Amino acid sequence: MAVERVLSGMRPTGSLHLGHYNGVLKNWLRLQHEHECFFFVADWHALTTHYDTPEMIEESVWEMVIDWLAAGIDPASATVFIQSKVPEHAELHTLLSMITPLSWLERVPTYKDQQEKLSSKDLSTYGFLGYPLLQSADILMYKATQVPVGEDQIPHIEFTREIARRFNHLYGKELGFEEKAEAAIKKLGNKRGTLYKELRTAYQENGDDEALESARALIEEQQGMSMGDKERLLGYLEGGGKIILIEPDYKLTPASKMPGLDGQKMSKSYNNTISLRESPADVSKKIKTMPTDPARVRRTDPGDPANCPVWQLHEIYSDDSVKDWVQIGCKAGSIGCIECKQPVIDGVLKELKPMQERAAAYAEDPSLVKNIVSEGCEKARKLARETMRDVRDVMGLDYS
Numbered sequence: 514m515a516v517e518r519v520l521s522g523m524r525p526t527g528s529l530h531l532g533h534y535n536g537v538l539k540n541w542l543r544l545q546h547e548h549e550c551f552f553f554v555a556d557w558h559a560l561t562t563h564y565d566t567p568e569m570i571e572e573s574v575w576e577m578v579i580d581w582l583a584a585g586i587d588p589a590s591a592t593v594f595i596q597s598k599v600p601e602h603a604e605l606h607t608l609l610s611m612i613t614p615l616s617w618l619e620r621v622p623t624y625k626d627q628q629e630k631l632s633s634k635d636l637s638t639y640g641f642l643g644y645p646l647l648q649s650a651d652i653l654m655y656k657a658t659q660v661p662v663g664e665d666q667i668p669h670i671e672f673t674r675e676i677a678r679r680f681n682h683l684y685g686k687e688l689g690f691e692e693k694a695e696a697a698i699k700k701l702g703n704k705r706g707t708l709y710k711e712l713r714t715a716y717q718e719n720g721d722d723e724a725l726e727s728a729r730a731l732i733e734e735q736q737g738m739s740m741g742d743k744e745r746l747l748g749y750l751e752g753g754g755k756i757i758l759i760e761p762d763y764k765l766t767p768a769s770k771m772p773g774l775d776g777q778k779m780s781k782s783y784n785n786t787i788s789l790r791e792s793p794a795d796v797s798k799k800i801k802t803m804p805t806d807p808a809r810v811r812r813t814d815p816g817d818p819a820n821c822p823v824w825q826l827h828e829i830y831s832d833d834s835v836k837d838w839v840q841i842g843c844k845a846g847s848i849g850c851i852e853c854k855q856p857v858i859d860g861v862l863k864e865l866k867p868m869q870e871r872a873a874a875y876a877e878d879p880s881l882v883k884n885i886v887s888e889g890c891e892k893a894r895k896l897a898r899e900t901m902r903d904v905r906d907v908m909g910l911d912y913s
């Protein structure tokens with residue numbers, strides 16, 4: 514199987530909470546061991562909506578990176594960087610803007626949705642309209658094949674695929690493409706060349722997607738082959754011209770089941786969160802003051818866990834024997850709510866402890882975090898420069 518490259522970004526929104534951890538971050542943690550991963554702080558994206566409060570950006574950026582690392586993002590496995598530290602993103606955004614029909618941007622659903630939702634703010638800006646294209650630049654820059662995102666972001670990935678296709682269509686044509694592709698097939702050698710042709714026929718005549726995948730893997734494996742020839746062979750597989758920008762796939766992040774303290778989804782806007790760096794005393798206090806089944810006025814009144822937000826936390830943090838104890842004790846009125854909450858408190862504290870230890874080490878020595886990020890930026894930038902060289906070249910901007 515060809516190597517997958519995963520890229521995802523998060524807006525710097527300040528410190529992260531258990532909802533982020535149980536949704537996005539756990540997903541990232543798994544991916545970082547399976548694939549080549551790039552995770553970045555989308556600080557320019559934050560400015561598209563929060564251009565009037567720049568003071569919150571800088572602090573949020575560092576807080577968020579510390580939370581990522583605390584959660585277990587491992588800089589030895591994943592590349593962590595900040596968008597604005599790789600200014601190539603802005604250049605690619607500008608160049609892609611030349612070929613982006615306005616109507617494509619206007620019909621991205623978040624454009625109208627967010628304008629309505631954040632009606633207190635003037636979002637009829639050029640930057641806000643162009644924000645999905647900035648996201649496309651983020652993704653296409655690294656030739657990412659997989660983009661883990663929430664459901665609301667899927668239209669942005671589809672938009673990105675359309676942009677990549679349009680770009681390749683406009684700029685992937687070159688004089689004598691077929692001859693060059695045939696010459697590249699010869700370079701594969703007899704056996705592989707024949708295999709490539711068989712797979713290409715199987716895909717083009719029968720739409721065999723597995724053949725397409727195998728052929729792509731075959732091309733990726735070629736060690737000494739130039740980028741140009743690889744792109745030609747990839748493009749020739751599907752017909753057209755060279756594939757310069759790769760169409761990414763999205764990978765839907767399973768929605769976090771993490772309930773907030775009031776039983777609604779955990780979210781900063783509902784003020785029902787437990788942050789990753791919440792002190793143990795505050796965790797206890799927040800859970801102890803959580804509402805429970807209103808039927809349980811006295812300790813002996815029977816209740817029903819189905820009507821209680823604490824039960825939703827048991828579903829996440831408790832094993833079957835504790836859950837049985839809750840079900841029976843609550844319905845019989847034989848356990849008190851404070852008693853019932855204790856295993857949840859213990860579970861949350863146990864989950865947070867290793868994260869808080871890691872976070873403390875980073876908070877104590879900020880240079881650790883700065884070094885990780887500057888190494889990540891360096892690595893990201895190297896790839897970004899390569900992509901920009903190709904993009905400038907095909908857009909007629911290579912003056913060397």
Ligand code: TRP
Nearest residue numbers: 520521522523524555558648651
């Ligand atoms: N737009 C995303 C969000 O608001 C963040 C983001 C920016 C992103 N660039 C990206 C996500 C690239 C995935 C890939 O959540």
Ligand code: SF4
Nearest residue numbers: 806821823843850853
């Ligand atoms: Fe909720 Fe537990 Fe109290 Fe039942 S006993 S109402 S599940 S806190």
